[in-house]
Amino acid sequence: MATTKGARRIGGKIRDADLEQIIGELLRYGVLASSLVVLAGGIVYLVRHGGQYPQYQAFRGEPDKMRKPVLMWEAVWRGEGRPLIQLGLLILVATPIARILFSFIGYLLEKDYLYAALTVIVLLVILLNF
């Protein structure tokens, strides 16, 4: 399947089809990497807290170490499982965002400046609200 559209590289220029292959791989590995981190965090969490009782009936909001990446990272080094799960989720969220970044670079290389501009706007809309 990959060769039907994928191999149309003319004079070393980047084509849409090359971008499709790269984006496909990026998404696949992003999801895989995040699943592994979430799984690792999940094991630590269940070993440490598996015997306790869940409390989700009332909304209390998460503590800072589940919301701020720097604090998540520090808590992971203290051996906590839940912040590690959150880091895995951040990798998952970063995957489609990285995909936009790749598209942007690709459009620049293709000299498609209209789409390069569109991708930058989408990227800014997402990053400014993070």
Next chain:
Amino acid sequence: MTILVFSVILFFGALIAGLLGSLTGLGGGVVLIPLLTLVFKVDIHYAIGTSLISVIATSSGAAAAYVKEGITNIRLGMFLELATTAGAIGGAFLATYLPTSVIAILFGVILIVSALLSFARPADPVTAGTPSALSKKLRLNNSFPTPEGEKHYLVKNVVGGFIMMNIAGVISGLLGIGSGALKVIAMDNIMRIPFKVSTTTSNFMIGVTAAASVGIYLKRGYIDPGLSMPVMLGVLGGAFLGSRMLTKAKTKSLKMLFAAVILVLAAEMIYNGINHTI
């Protein structure tokens, strides 16, 4: 029920949701939120955050395969993401101000609409004629591989599709679902592109749309690791199994069954919303 038992049950619940969602094309998010809120009595804010995570996981996983096959119209997806991401952010802000009972009722209504829309026959795609100036300028007209060779198509009514996508984005950000049904309708019936292209392109956009609102949910503490972990792994596992099962022949009856389940869940959500018990 201890956390261990709770996590295991949630994992299998999400596995089934992911499997059914992938086989019927309705997505797993639509049953996850009722499952979490009605069965496990989880607060709807947590449920929405959890569902949003699962939506990103399944859409990215599936998009990886579709994009490489060259069916997805990436330019169309990129262009419409302008509309969906802006909408999603608006929706996420709205979610923090609306009372939970209103969110539950809205969710029920969208569930019913999605289930009904999944049975709508897509309009015939436009393959010949003169492309509109806007679709030419944006280079949206494209082709996709079929067993009979490359098939060309034109993208109609770009502005109408864009507005519909904006609405789909708001709903996605507000309710934590992919709103794939609305996206496919916008592309099939308004923009008149082939069904295969619209479903894969919709799926391609869902991850980015959800990523736009997830930052707001994370900051507000709606994303809980204890819920997200079993749900994300379960839904991904289910979607993977679904993509391996070639039950094309039974899809129709499965879809009927799934739609029936969704209608019951929707009624339950609306009922609980009206009684303020959610």
